[in-house]
Amino acid sequence: MLSLVDIQDSYGFKRASWKVEGDLIETEKGLKRIIIWSDEKKLRWHLMWRDELSKRTECLCNRMIQTKVGERVLLTNAGWVTIHDEVTTLFSYKGREKDFGEFLGKYYSSKISGIDVELSDETFNKHARQWSNLNSRYHFPKENRFLLKKLQREAAKRLDVAHTIIEKQDMPVPPIVSPIRSLNQGKNVFEKLYWENRSLPPEKGYRSLRLVLLQWLQRYGPDSVRTLLKYVDQHFPLKKVHGTALLVECLSPREFILFLQQIESGSPESFKVAYEELKRQWDTTCELVKLVSEWADLSREKVSV
Known part of the structure; x- marks a missing residue:
């Protein structure tokens, strides 16, 4: 004690x-x-x-x-x-794309190795085999079955596109960072950003960057995301180095996989919550895939979701 x-x-x-x-x-x-x-x-x-x-x-x-x-x-x-x-006042990012983009770029370009510590490996290849059963049969409620089957097919398609990109492109060495689970980790101290790191295992890959961009897109819209990416790129080379790997991460159907995990052992009430969250996240993720692809000039990959 x-x-x-x-x-x-x-x-x-x-x-x-x-x-x-x-x-x-x-x-x-x-x-x-x-x-x-x-x-x-x-x-x-x-x-x-x-x-x-x-x-x-x-x-x-x-x-x-x-x-x-x-x-x-x-x-x-x-x-x-x-x-x-412990700081409780949340930081307002509105209009702060340059400042937070610089912070995020330096965050992802930090060179603290993960040697000799257990990593949370969130790279695509680590989970691709686990996700490969997307076409398996699941018992969806009749009233939701049409949309869920449609999303299931689209999730499998996104997975195929991600595989194709990896086969064609040389992937960069993925970054290792302290995981980000919410933009609410940014707190306000005298109008300055105070960043609250979580005590989680270091994370290998782009999962947290995707989450930041999704939440930013939901809060501030696509133009703000493009501006944010521009300033991130000045410190962490997305367009020339990491852009393709970020696109693969955005294509990864994490939101559908999470939904399947939640409904496997959940109650009818938890199904409703998971279903509504899936619909909300799905549309935002598809918008982010298109945005990242166009911003990083990766349209040659013919990404369509």
Whole structure:
């Protein structure tokens, strides 16, 4: 059990109380998040990643707060513990394509290797075989069957197009980054971006970049995405190097695969939620595929979804 007294003594807080036990504490220096790490290698990778990200981008991020004796990791009976500033005000990206594009480009061009740490490999080839059963029979409700069968065929087609592109093109070495699960990881501190890294295994591939672009497209529209990509490209060469790999990632039918996984063991109510989310994500993904293909001048691949 993690001791609040040990934390207070080690970090020199005058007062500390649990806001969420084992997770968040209130102190005279503001709200602090507690992270308990079971994997020391992953912890050491995140130490290097956050140092490098702050250095490269000059952006605030949730780096590890030092103890009274200058250590950034506290070894306890519960495991390795780190403490971080917790910021709750969300950052507004509207009109900030240049700033966030530069941040994202430097984020993806960081050179922290994934050697000697367990990676989450999200590259297309890692999952292609798993996705190859898209044409298998699934029992869809009668009232939704027509649309779902149509999306199932289109998902298989997207998979085929992605395979064809890979066979024709030399794929670049994929980046390794701290995974992004939401644009809401961007927080506001004095009108500046404060980036909240998650304590997940480092991710190999373009899955997080696709997610960022999808959410950006939903929030701000296609013209804003094109502008964002232009500024990302200035620091992470999308058009000349990584554009084809990003297009393959966008073609990957992740939203349909996720839907199938959710309905396999879900209730009728969870089916409705998953179905509505699939429809929403599907149209946005198809729009993103077309946008990325045209922006990166990859129309020669004859991408059609």
